[in-house]
Amino acid sequence: MTIPDAASTPPPTETAPAAPPVAKKVPVDRTHHGDTFTDNYEWLREKENPDVVELLNAEQAYTDAVTADQEQLRTDIFNEIKNRTQETDLSVPSRKDGWWYYSRMVEGSAYAIQCRVKADGDGSDVGDWTPPVVEPGVDVPGEQILLDGNAEAEGQPFFSLGGAAVTRDGNLYAYGADFAGDELFTVRIKDLRTGELLPDTIEKAFYGLTFSPDGTTLYYMVADDSWRPYQVKTHVLGTPVEQDEVLYQEDDVAMWTGFGLTADRRHLAISIGCSEFSETRLLNFDSPERGPQVLIPRSEQILYDAEPFLLEGVEKVLLTHDRDAANSMISLVDGVEFTKPLAAQEWATVIAHDDAVRINGATVTATHMVVSLRKDTIERIQVTALEGLGTVKQAAGVEPVFGEELYTASMGGTEFESPVIRLVYTSDFTPPRVYDFVLPTAVSPAGSGGGELLLRKETPVLGGYRSEDYVAQREWAVAGDGTKVPLSVLRRADLARDGSNAGVVYGYGSYEVSMDPGFGVPRLSLLDRGVVFVIAHVRGGGEMGRHWYEDGKKLNKRNTFSDFVAATDWLAQSGWVDPARIGAMGGSAGGLLMGAVANLAPEKYAAIVAQVPFVDALTTILDPELPLSALEWEEWGNPITDPEVYSYMKSYTPYENVRAVAYPKIAAVTSFNDTRVLYVEPAKWVQVLRATSTGSEPIVLKIEMDGGHGGASGRYEGWKTRAWDYAFLADAIGATTLR
Structure with missing residues (x-):
């Protein structure tokens, strides 16, 4: 590593910021399918190498110097977030x-x-x-x-909770704490009667904790060396952790494992799967000696979720599945059917497949089925009485009715025996509201659209916030292949459509994750500076159903990037903004999106913020020993075995496609202890960008040395991180002054 000599480098000023650190080049050849790529910066993966740590610290010092004039703006945005937030609050x-x-x-x-x-x-x-x-x-x-x-x-550099569980008698409380940011947790158990911690301590557990019905056994998850959750273990309270047994182990490196209690808490459900097929194993607490039993084996290539319950004393399973149903459907199956070959099983249709409706999942209470679905891009909830379910006597589904066009209604958790379900409602300018929805019965019949909505709380927003001061609109961009791409366009209501404003385009577009309407206090700081904020619902996400996701994954991945550019073009031509004042932002897989569009169309952006960016995707996925690599094959394809996938990925991965053009201002934001997207990816990327760009705009790496995938811990540090990102963008697009 070489760092400019301080004696020969002028002190940072507005016109002459400190020169960026330059990493030494250590060429390493990577050859696959007859293609050789020379990587000069792979050595930066050596996390324990003092030279790597020195370089990263130098990167942060350079970033601090380049962005020093944004400090007041960062402080202003942080204070705006703080002053709008009721700091003493409760759920x-x-x-x-x-x-x-x-x-x-x-x-x-x-x-x-x-x-x-x-x-x-x-x-x-x-x-x-x-x-x-x-x-x-x-x-x-x-x-x-x-x-x-x-x-x-x-006294800890980092803190985050990774799950908690209480025994049914309410006496014991188990919780997992992460003190490093690596999403591996130390599990402790507290006796709530005395306030004392039990001696039982489990180190390096993954997400997920639950007790057995009698409270004598704790179930927890363990990840392998590649950070893939693969073991469900049992800890008998009062016994040495070394004696903990493996209840289930998943050896397929391309499969993700998790567990949880079923709605009626009679089973522990172990879920194994990828994005294309899955397998559920049920441990019946009434006969645990049988071990976890498979419902539908993965060999059937069905993607499904299972919810077992008793209906009039008969064991039933509610299946949300994609068997001959791309958008998924819901079936009701007698438990005994799963002892037969799949072709011989009888499944009763509860909700048929619909090309216009994506079924996200379903659960049950003692009296109702509760379904999460997506229609017209909007996530909503529907309830149906269990009586007559799957028969001609099945009642019509009932949806709570809300007054906005663009909103998100999702489950907030409920108890099986409860006569109400908890809902969380929000929109881009409606702070989160918590409702209890009274399940319609013969005693409390459904009114127009459903049972009664009981508002329990609306998150307060201080500082004189008024939702009517802002507008959220649905617009559509047109991609190069003619596909209409939905956009959420957010702005102040008093903004003039005179072509002079600044704009920001945000996107993600992977893993069938949807960018649903949701309130964000920090975003108001950009809107109040005259920014038109566009959320691009690009292919690869889930907003338009399963096909929308499949059209943006594997050998269709480039659609994600071209959709985002189309969204940018819509904004540039909308009459709202000055095309020279557009910035872009995205994180994780959305950071890969940022790197890709920076290569595709650098001239369209004044600045790009790439948060924990997955910009060296091909290198990562080619090494199944790296965290989560094998799990990514169902999303991107397997470049190890498939030369077409290798060639296609190499054509778009940001790190390998940096070219000699004038790149805009770029900030890569990362954390040293991130286990999902390793710091090395943005660290390598900024080195290549600086060495290749023909422009003069600064390219910086902001690194949190004590943070994880979500950055530093604690709400105040989180606000500071968001203020930094927004200040970098606002400064670049000339939107620093409140209207």
Whole structure:
């Protein structure tokens, strides 16, 4: 590594910022399918190498120098976020096993405090599910603190919770804490009767914790060396961790494993799968000696979720599946059917396949089926009575009715025996609202569109915020192949359409993840500076159904990038903005998108912020020993075995396609301990960009040395990170002044 000599380098000024650090070149040839690529910076993967750490620190120093004049803007945006946020706040209590559970935040504290208070009533009446009035800053009689995140984080460089579980008798509380940002957790168990921690300590657990019904056994997840969750283990309380047994181990490196309780808590469901097919194994707590039993084997190549439950005393399984149903459908199956070959099984249709409706998943309460679905890009909830389900007597589904065109309604968790379900509602300019939706019955019949919606809370937004000051509109860009790409266009209502404003285009476009309408306090700081903010719902996401995803993955991946450029062209030609004042932003797989569009159309952007960017995707996926690489084959294809996939990926991966053009201002934002997208990818990328670009705009690497995939921990650090990103963009597109 070489770093410019301080004696020969002028001090940073507005016209002469510090020169960027230049990494030494150590050529390494990578050959696949007869093609050789020479990588000069692969040595930066050596995380323990002092030269690597020195370079990264030098990168941050350079970034600090280049962006020093943005410090006031960052401070302003941070304060705007802070001043709009009610810092002393709490979640809406959720009832479980006779307790109300909630979390609260205290002004000046970075982390949540997990709490509970005893519930009244036996839960048989709707009134029993009315949450207690818990006010910010007001002591709650009988409140019990389960975990104070601020106390846990004291003296630690990082802190994050990775799951928690309470025994059904309410006596024991298990939680996982990450103190490094690598998403591996130390699990401790607290006796809530005494406040003491049990001696049982599990190190390096993955996400996911749950107790057996009798509270004597804790189930937890373990990841392998490539950070792939592959083992479900059991810990018997009071025994040495070394004696913990493996309940299930998944050896296929391309499959992801997880677990959870079924809705009625009679089974532990182990889910194994990729993006194209899956397998569910059920452990029946009434006969655990049988071990986890397979429902539909993965060899049938069906992507499905299973929810077992008892219907009039008969074991049933509610299946959400893609068998002859690209957008998925829902079937009801008797448990005994799974003992037969698939072709001989009888499945009753509950919700038929519909090309215009994507079924996301389904669960049950004691009385209703609850379905998450997507129609016209919007995520919504539908409920149907269990009585008559899958027969000609099946009742019509009921959806809660909301007043906005663009919104998101999702499940907020519910108890199996509850007469209400918890919903979370939000839109781009409606702060999150928590509702309880009363399940329609003969006693409380459905009205126009459904049962009663009981508003439990709307997240307060301070600082004089008024939703009517802003507008969210659906627009459509047209891609080069004629495909119409949906856009969410957000702006201030008083903005003049005079072609002089600044714009930002945001996108993701992978893994069938949808960029659904959702309120964001930080984004207001850009809108209030006259920015037109466009969310591009590009192919590869899930907004338009399964085909939308499949048209943006594997050998169709370039559609994701060209869709984003089309969205940018729409904005440039919309009359809202000055085409010279457009920035772009995306993170993780959206960071790959940023790298790709930077290569495709650098002239269209004044600045690009690539957050934890997956910009060296081919190198990563070619090495199955690296974190998550093998799991990515179902998303991008397998370039190890397929020369066509290799050639196609090499044609678009950002790191290998940097070319001699004038790149815009670019900020690559990363974390040293990120286990999903390793820091080495953006570190290599910025070196090649600087060495190749024919332009003079700065290209910087912002690195959090104590953070993970989500950056530094704690809400205040999170706000600072977002303020940094937005200030970098706002400065580049000339949107620094509040309107």
